[in-house]
Structure formats: C-alpha cells, structure tokens
Amino acid sequence: MRDIFNAIQKSAIRIKEAIDVKDIGYSQQENSSGETQLQLDIQCDMIIEEEFSNVTSVHTIASEEKEHAQLMHNEGKYFIAYDPLDGSSLVDVNLSVGSIFGIYEGDFGSQNMVAACYVVYGPRVEMVFAENKTKLYLLQAGAFEFVKEIRLKEKGNLNAPGGTQQHWAPYHKELVDSFFAEGYRLRYSGGMVPDLHQILLKGGGLFSYPGTLDKPNGKLRKLFEVFPFAFIYEKSGGRAIDGKGDLMKLPHANIHDTAICFFGSNYEIERVKEVYAQQG
Numbered sequence: 001m002r003d004i005f006n007a008i009q010k011s012a013i014r015i016k017e018a019i020d021v022k023d024i025g026y027s028q029q030e031n032s033s034g035e036t037q038l039q040l041d042i043q044c045d046m047i048i049e050e051e052f053s054n055v056t057s058v059h060t061i062a063s064e065e066k067e068h069a070q071l072m073h074n075e076g077k078y079f080i081a082y083d084p085l086d087g088s089s090l091v092d093v094n095l096s097v098g099s100i101f102g103i104y105e106g107d108f109g110s111q112n113m114v115a116a117c118y119v120v121y122g123p124r125v126e127m128v129f130a131e132n133k134t135k136l137y138l139l140q141a142g143a144f145e146f147v148k149e150i151r152l153k154e155k156g157n158l159n160a161p162g163g164t165q166q167h168w169a170p171y172h173k174e175l176v177d178s179f180f181a182e183g184y185r186l187r188y189s190g191g192m193v194p195d196l197h198q199i200l201l202k203g204g205g206l207f208s209y210p211g212t213l214d215k216p217n218g219k220l221r222k223l224f225e226v227f228p229f230a231f232i233y234e235k236s237g238g239r240a241i242d243g244k245g246d247l248m249k250l251p252h253a254n255i256h257d258t259a260i261c262f263f264g265s266n267y268e269i270e271r272v273k274e275v276y277a278q279q280g
C-alpha cells in the first residue's frame with residue numbers, strides 16, 4: 001500500500017505540472033461515458049498508468065478514460081480504479097479539479113475496497129487518503145506533508161445539489177429546498193472533488209447527485225467516483241447512500257456504471273432516507 005501511496009503522490013505532482021503548463025484542447029475521442037476527452041484528460045491518464053506500471057502490487061487498473069480494465073502485474077493483489085482528472089472542463093475557467101482513486105483488493109467491487117484517495121488541485125495541492133482513518137496531506141516544497149485527521153460533525157450547513165434542476169423529481173427538489181429553508185448555504189462548483197472536500201473540511205453538509213428521467217442512475221461513476229468518496233465519508237464518520245441503502249453495499253456490472261449518490265454527515269443523510277423511503 002505504501003508503494004501505491006507513493007505512486008499517487010508522484011502522479012499528483014506530475015498532473016499539477018500538466019495542468020499548469022498545457023493548453024487544454026479537445027481531443028478527437030470520446031470516453032466510455034460519451035464525453036469528449038480533453039488532451040489533458042488523456043495526458044493525466046497516461047501519467048497515472050505510467051506510475052502504477054512501476055508498482056508490482058498493482059494487478060489491474062481501470063480508468064474513466066479507458067474503455068476496458070488493463071492488466072498491470074499478474075502477481076499484484078490490488079485493483080485500482082481512478083478518475084485521472086475530475087472536473088476537467090473547469091480547468092479553462094481556473095476552478096479546482098481533482099484526481100480520484102479507489103483501491104480494491106482481489107477484484108473491483110464496493111465490498112473489496114481497502115483504501116481510497118483523492119487529490120485536489122486548487123490554490124494548493126492537497127491529498128486525502130483513507131484507510132482506517134481519513135488523513136489530509138498538503139504538497140509543500142515538492143513533498144506531501146501530513147496535516148491532520150479529518151472527522152465530520154453530526155450536522156453541517158452546506159448544500160451541494162448536483163444535476164439539472166429542470167430534471168429533478170418534485171420530492172428531490174423539496175428535499176434540497178428543505179435544507180436551504182433551514183439555513184444551509186449553496187456550495188456547488190461542478191467539481192465533485194472540491195465540492196466534497198469543502199463539505200468534509202467544513203465539518204458537514206450534503207452533496208447529492210440524483211437520478212433523473214434522462215439519467216435514472218445519476219451521472220457519477222461507481223468504481224472511480226462514487227465508491228471512493230463513499231469510503232472516505234464513512235471513514236470520516238459520515239455516510240453515503242443511494243437514497244435508500246449504503247453505497248458501499250451496491251454491486252456493479254460494468255466498470256463505467258453510475259449510481260445515484262448522497263454524501264454527508266449523519267443528520268442530512270437521515271433526512272434523505274426519510275424522504276426517499278416515501279417514494280416506494
């Protein structure tokens with residue numbers, strides 16, 4: 001696991017350099033979710049693949065930018081799913097972006113996750129790594145330094161509602177509005193890494209990405225977006241559900257499968273459960 005932790009750190013430093021210096025033209029290709037890839041998406045994917053190719057404990061990798069999982073080392077035991085550059089369309093407006101990693105043992109799947117990590121590229125580069133506990137690191141003078149352990153409070157005051165409001169179910173809109181009516185404040189950048197990072201570091205709140213008629217299973221992908229953050233929130237004393245049950249109990253059929261998701265502290269997740277339970 002130490003080797004993986006180091007490879008992620010090396011990747012993060014290289015990705016930060018790529019973000020800073022490269023122009024971000026679109027490529028001619030689409031990824032498996034039908035999104036046109038930026039050259040930067042592809043470049044970040046290659047950086048991570050290269051770093052993991054040096055780590056013999058990594059058996060297989062799966063990436064948002066690769067259609068299929070890819071074998072690295074037959075003798076390895078870890079299966080790593082990653083989103084090389086989450087929120088990449090925000091780079092050209094200079095908002096924060098991130099990389100997300102789900103580390104699974106034996107095979108991909110929520111039940112096999114043993115660690116999760118994300119990196120935020122903002123005014124500063126930070127890394128959050130969760131195994132038994134959730135730990136925050138800051139990139140300083142070329143190295144990641146431990147800052148503190150992260151714990152969520154019982155209740156927060158931030159609300160990050162994802163998706164297109166026009167397509168929300170009426171009960172979902174009522175749920176989101178109920179938090180605003182209670183004094184919660186809107187914090188939504190369109191990048192799940194900084195949005196979820198903010199909620200984690202400010203003590204709590206709710207991030208939601210519902211299902212809609214056009215996207216009944218939401219937008220965010222289980223293996224490299226939803227499960228890693230679900231793991232991190234749970235290890236920080238928060239919760240992560242799909243409206244009804246725990247995200248970390250969900251199966252997946254394909255590496256690019258998506259799930260409806262809610263991440264938050266206890267108080268907010270209880271409310272979501274109450275509202276969604278009434279929908280049958």
Ligand code: AHG
Binds near residue numbers: 083085164192
């Ligand atoms: P990606 O750039 O890797 O495709 O992911 C973007 C994701 C996520 O970061 C964010 O929370 C969500 O898309 C935003 O979607 P909406 O614009 O539909 O709210």
Ligand code: MN
Binds near residue numbers: 083085087225
């Ligand atoms: Mn993403």
Ligand code: MN
Binds near residue numbers: 041064088
């Ligand atoms: Mn991405």
